[in-house]
Amino acid sequence: MQGLARQSLTDRGGAERGLADRAAAPQPDFRPGLDGKGPLFGQIKRAVAGQILRGHWQAGERLPNEEQLSSLYGVSRQTVHKAIALLAREGFLVRRRRAGTFVATGRHDRFALPIEDIGDVVARAGSLYEFRILDRRSLRNGEAVRWPDVPDGTPILSLDCLHLSDGTPIQFERRLVNLDAVPEVAAEPFDSVPPSRWLVDQVPWSSAEHTVRAVNATADMAALLGVEPGAACLSIRRQTVHLNRAITLVHFLSVGDRFSLSGASITDSATELNL
Amino acid sequence: MQGLARQSLTDRGGAERGLADRAAAPQPDFRPGLDGKGPLFGQIKRAVAGQILRGHWQAGERLPNEEQLSSLYGVSRQTVHKAIALLAREGFLVRRRRAGTFVATGRHDRFALPIEDIGDVVARAGSLYEFRILDRRSLRNGEAVRWPDVPDGTPILSLDCLHLSDGTPIQFERRLVNLDAVPEVAAEPFDSVPPSRWLVDQVPWSSAEHTVRAVNATADMAALLGVEPGAACLSIRRQTVHLNRAITLVHFLSVGDRFSLSGASITDSATELNL
DNA sequence: CGTCTTATTTTGTACATACATTATCGCACC
DNA sequence: GGTGCGATAATGTATGTACAAAATAAGACG
Structure with missing residues (x-):
C-alpha cells in the first residue's frame, strides 16, 4: 500500500x-x-x-x-x-x-574564516603567481630551531619561501617539515610545485591549529617583502597534525595592504534554503 | 532471523x-x-x-x-x-x-579559522572583560556613512565601542545595524550586554562575510587603544546577512600584540576517530 | 563506424517494523 | 516532604523491503 x-x-x-x-x-x-x-x-x-x-x-x-x-x-x-x-x-x-x-540557542558564535592556499587566491584574482625557494636545509630539532611539538633530535626540513603576485612579493613563508612523518619530502625539489601545495596534496591531516596576528615588519622582513620597516603585516602560524604526529609548522608573513584573509561562512541549511 | x-x-x-x-x-x-x-x-x-x-x-x-x-x-x-x-x-x-x-581528493584546502566573541576570549583567558559605548547615533544610510549593501535612506544605528581586558583597551568596534531589519535594537541601552552579544543572541543570520587585514594604527585609533601611532593592528570586517537583508556591518580593530585570532580546525571524522 | 537504445549496476529515497536507550514525570513509600 | 523507582514518552539504531534515479556498459542498427 x-x-x-x-x-x-x-x-x-x-x-x-x-x-x-x-x-x-x-x-x-x-x-x-x-x-x-x-x-x-x-x-x-x-x-x-x-x-x-x-x-x-x-x-x-x-x-x-x-x-x-x-x-x-x-x-x-x-x-x-x-x-x-x-x-x-x-x-x-x-x-x-x-x-x-x-x-538551538547560541549557535551564532560559529563564525569561521576559510584559509586558502595563497596560490589559489592569487590565481583567482587574475594575477600571475610565482614563488622562490630562498633557503632549504636539513637539520635536527633543537639545533638551530626548536619545534616544541616534536621531540628533540627529530630530522627536520626547513624551507624559506617567497610568494609573488605579478612579480611583487606578497608573502614570506618559513616552514618546518617533520622528516620522520614525511620522509618523501627530502627528495622533492619544489621547482614547480610550492611546498604548501605539495604537502596538501601528499599528506593527509586530521587537525590544524591556526594563529593569526598583526605585527610590524622587522628590517630584514621589510627588505624581503619590499616595504618600509614597521609596515603592518599579517602573521599566520599553522601547525598540522596527523595520527598524533606534527607534520608541518608554518609561519606566513604577508604585507598588510597587499593581502587579506576573507571568506563567507554560510549556515549549512541556508545553502539548501537559498536564503 | x-x-x-x-x-x-x-x-x-x-x-x-x-x-x-x-x-x-x-x-x-x-x-x-x-x-x-x-x-x-x-x-x-x-x-x-x-x-x-x-x-x-x-x-x-x-x-x-x-x-x-x-x-x-x-x-x-x-x-x-x-x-x-x-x-x-x-x-x-x-x-x-x-x-x-x-x-575524495583535494579535501585538504579546507582550513578554517573560528572567529569568537571577544568577551568569550577574554573571559576564557581569565581576565576581566569590560566594554564602553563611546558613541551612539541614529542616522540614515548615505548621510555621514555609506553602507554599500543597504539602500540609501535606510535608518541605521551606528555604535562605537571599546573592549577592555583587565582595564587595557584591546579592541575598538565600529558597528552599523540595519534598523529596518532589527528595529528592537533602537530600544536597547547596551549597558550590560555588548552589542555583539546582543545581536548574536537576538538575530539569526544565514551568512556572514569576513575580511581580515593588518593595518598600521592611525593617530586617533592609537590614542584610543593606548599604543603608539603606526603599531600593527588586526582589522576584521564582518557583514552578516539574513533573508537577503544585511543585518549588521562591523569593523573591529585590535592591537597586534594584545590580540590574536586562533583556533583549531579538526577534520570531522577525526573527532570520532581520536586521531 | 558511429549513434541510438536498452540493460545493468550502484547509489538514493521511502516506508514499515522492531527494539534500545534515556530522561522525565509522577507516585509510592519512608 | 524528599527520595527513589518504575512507567512512559521521546529519540536512536538496525534491519527488511521496494523502488527510483543515474550513469556506465553493452548491444542493435543505421
Missing part, C-alpha cells in the same frame, strides 16, 4: 498520491508546507529550518515530536527522523531523548 | 551473533575491523575513515560497493549506507551512482 503512496520523484507536482491510507487527513494530496522540490527529507529540512529562520519557531522552543511532524507533513516517521537528525547534526536543533527536540 | 543477528547495544562485545545467514564468512562472530564501541554505523565510519587516514585506501581509489561492505562488516546495507553517506556529506568520500564510491 505504501509503495503506491510514495511520492513520485519524477513528477514533482506530488498531485497523484493515493489517499486510501490516510483518510483522516483533511488535505487530500499536496503535503502542506512542503515545496515538492527534491527528496522528501530535504523538503522537510527546508520547511523546519524555514520556520526557525523566519522566526516562527523561536530559539529554545520545543518542536512537535517525530510522530506529530510525520502526520503533519504526511510522511513516515523515519523520513522526519532523517531530516530532523540532519538538522541537529548541523547545529540547528538540539535533541534530547524523552525531552524532545528544541531550536 | 536478522532480528537476532542485530548486535546488542548493551553487551558491546558483539560476540553473540548468529551465523546461519552468512555461513560463507570464515570469522564466525566478531565483525572484522569494527571496534564494538557505540552504534554500528559509527563503527563503520571509523573503520572506513581509518583506512583512508592511515593511507590504506588512497585518494581517488574506489571503495567496495555497499553490498560488499555490508557483507564484509556483517551489517545490513542500510547501515553501511548511513555510514558512507555521512562520510560523503563530511567530504571524505565522493559518490556517483552506478560508478561507485571514491576517496
Whole structure:
C-alpha cells in the first residue's frame, strides 16, 4: 500500500498520491508546507529550518515530536527522523531523548574564516603567481630551531619561501617539515610545485591549529617583502597534525595592504534554503 | 532471523551473533575491523575513515560497493549506507551512482579559522572583560556613512565601542545595524550586554562575510587603544546577512600584540576517530 | 563506424517494523 | 516532604523491503 503512496520523484507536482491510507487527513494530496522540490527529507529540512529562520519557531522552543511532524507533513516517521537528525547534526536543533527536540540557542558564535592556499587566491584574482625557494636545509630539532611539538633530535626540513603576485612579493613563508612523518619530502625539489601545495596534496591531516596576528615588519622582513620597516603585516602560524604526529609548522608573513584573509561562512541549511 | 543477528547495544562485545545467514564468512562472530564501541554505523565510519587516514585506501581509489561492505562488516546495507553517506556529506568520500564510491581528493584546502566573541576570549583567558559605548547615533544610510549593501535612506544605528581586558583597551568596534531589519535594537541601552552579544543572541543570520587585514594604527585609533601611532593592528570586517537583508556591518580593530585570532580546525571524522 | 537504445549496476529515497536507550514525570513509600 | 523507582514518552539504531534515479556498459542498427 505504501509503495503506491510514495511520492513520485519524477513528477514533482506530488498531485497523484493515493489517499486510501490516510483518510483522516483533511488535505487530500499536496503535503502542506512542503515545496515538492527534491527528496522528501530535504523538503522537510527546508520547511523546519524555514520556520526557525523566519522566526516562527523561536530559539529554545520545543518542536512537535517525530510522530506529530510525520502526520503533519504526511510522511513516515523515519523520513522526519532523517531530516530532523540532519538538522541537529548541523547545529540547528538540539535533541534530547524523552525531552524532545528544541531550536538551538547560541549557535551564532560559529563564525569561521576559510584559509586558502595563497596560490589559489592569487590565481583567482587574475594575477600571475610565482614563488622562490630562498633557503632549504636539513637539520635536527633543537639545533638551530626548536619545534616544541616534536621531540628533540627529530630530522627536520626547513624551507624559506617567497610568494609573488605579478612579480611583487606578497608573502614570506618559513616552514618546518617533520622528516620522520614525511620522509618523501627530502627528495622533492619544489621547482614547480610550492611546498604548501605539495604537502596538501601528499599528506593527509586530521587537525590544524591556526594563529593569526598583526605585527610590524622587522628590517630584514621589510627588505624581503619590499616595504618600509614597521609596515603592518599579517602573521599566520599553522601547525598540522596527523595520527598524533606534527607534520608541518608554518609561519606566513604577508604585507598588510597587499593581502587579506576573507571568506563567507554560510549556515549549512541556508545553502539548501537559498536564503 | 536478522532480528537476532542485530548486535546488542548493551553487551558491546558483539560476540553473540548468529551465523546461519552468512555461513560463507570464515570469522564466525566478531565483525572484522569494527571496534564494538557505540552504534554500528559509527563503527563503520571509523573503520572506513581509518583506512583512508592511515593511507590504506588512497585518494581517488574506489571503495567496495555497499553490498560488499555490508557483507564484509556483517551489517545490513542500510547501515553501511548511513555510514558512507555521512562520510560523503563530511567530504571524505565522493559518490556517483552506478560508478561507485571514491576517496575524495583535494579535501585538504579546507582550513578554517573560528572567529569568537571577544568577551568569550577574554573571559576564557581569565581576565576581566569590560566594554564602553563611546558613541551612539541614529542616522540614515548615505548621510555621514555609506553602507554599500543597504539602500540609501535606510535608518541605521551606528555604535562605537571599546573592549577592555583587565582595564587595557584591546579592541575598538565600529558597528552599523540595519534598523529596518532589527528595529528592537533602537530600544536597547547596551549597558550590560555588548552589542555583539546582543545581536548574536537576538538575530539569526544565514551568512556572514569576513575580511581580515593588518593595518598600521592611525593617530586617533592609537590614542584610543593606548599604543603608539603606526603599531600593527588586526582589522576584521564582518557583514552578516539574513533573508537577503544585511543585518549588521562591523569593523573591529585590535592591537597586534594584545590580540590574536586562533583556533583549531579538526577534520570531522577525526573527532570520532581520536586521531 | 558511429549513434541510438536498452540493460545493468550502484547509489538514493521511502516506508514499515522492531527494539534500545534515556530522561522525565509522577507516585509510592519512608 | 524528599527520595527513589518504575512507567512512559521521546529519540536512536538496525534491519527488511521496494523502488527510483543515474550513469556506465553493452548491444542493435543505421
